[in-house]
């Protein structure tokens with residue numbers, strides 16, 4: 001028990017809610033086959049979160065990083081997406097080092113609310129009103145993906161855009177249940193603010209994980 005706790009703290013064992021080979025549905029890598037590793041545990045509490053069952057870390061089996069990487073190696077794709085839950089609740093240095101050793105391209109989906117760790121080829125930063133980001137995310141983000149659930153989210157998006165790198169891609173993604181209302185507003189916004197692009201949750205249209 002104590003050994004497991006220590007291993008989680010070191011990042012050599014991690015709680016895994018699920019892992020699955022699918023098509024990246026969102027963001028810059030939309031359409032790319034990828035192996036998703038969904039770590040358990042999140043303390044952000046987004047009211048519209050589409051994986052609330054991930055929040056309680058203790059609910060999910062703890063796996064060694066060797067077992068996690070072995071799972072990824074079973075599929076032909078060499079792109080891994082680490083998501084959650086909130087993956088940066090854990091030290092991701094050991095897992096990403098091992099994945100890199102095996103030749104994977106490694107992307108992360110994060111709210112950026114915890115100190116940054118790990119080595120990534122692409123960092124998707126999706127800031128949340130429910131918990132402020134940790135300063136360490138701003139220099140790391142390759143993609144700023146803001147979920148639009150309320151009209152105030154456009155201002156929220158611009159506020160975060162001021163803090164990321166100049167070459168960071170800026171994406172607006174409609175919150176799934178409010179898609180009908182906000183997709184048209186996002187289209188208008190992007191046409192008038194061409195430095196922003198649209199991201200949709202295309203896996204939900206395709207009805208795949």
Ligand SMILES: C[S@@+](CC[C@H](N)C(=O)[O-])C[C@H]1O[C@@H](n2cnc3c(N)ncnc32)[C@H](O)[C@@H]1O
Nearest residue numbers: 048049050084085086109110111126174175176
């Ligand atoms: C479930 S989160 C896990 C990773 C991390 N906790 C985060 O929020 O970035 C993965 C992505 O799904 C987005 N997302 C979650 N629920 C959504 C919803 N109902 N509609 C649209 N996007 C959603 C998040 O903003 C994030 O970009």
Ligand SMILES: Nc1nc2[nH]cc(C(=O)O)c2c(=O)[nH]1
Nearest residue numbers: 023024025026083109203209
């Ligand atoms: N297909 C697919 N693409 C995704 N992109 C980000 C996801 C996530 O939940 O982090 C996700 C997901 O759950 N499925």
Ligand code: SF4
Nearest residue numbers: 042044045046049085
């Ligand atoms: S930060 Fe991500 S996993 Fe956590 S509640 Fe928000 S959308 Fe869900």
Ligand SMILES: [Mg+2]
Nearest residue numbers: 050051083209
């Ligand atoms: Mg998802």
